[in-house]
Amino acid sequence: MRYLLIYDITHDGTRTKVADACLDYGLARIQYSAFLGELSATHQRELLLKIKQRAGTHGLNVHLFPLDEKAWEKRQVIDRKEPGTDE
């Protein structure tokens, strides 16, 4: 199943560790604090466990949403670069 993971994390080190965990599990970074990709039920559980472990005592807010084919096909995207930048 495809999943969307979004987070708000204040502590810089924790944010990096959580981003790395998402990348380790094959999620793609679609925005600064948003990752998207296929996860098995086992990998989904493992990822959330790893995120909690890597965060240690630091605060974090993480949401993980399953996106089925219908939701995926009905998603909408606006993507415009800031003039004069590569971002």
Add this chain to the structure above:
Amino acid sequence: MRYLLIYDITHDGTRTKVADACLDYGLARIQYSAFLGELSATHQRELLLKIKQRAGTHGLNVHLFPLDEKAWEKRQVIDRKEPGTDE
């Protein structure tokens, strides 16, 4: 239908205007760059149009995902405050 809207916006003024547009349409802010709530098909189209208008020529990356009941029930959340802060 419930929708999740996430954005990456570099320009501060644009980010504020887009956040206000989401709040105007009754979405709740669940994270710094993420909003969630019910939208009719008409309001969903209007919101995206308003976001494009308010962004003017500035760059932005916005994703809007529909979340049906099944996705909503299977979402997972980790929410821990940073020690020593109210955040």
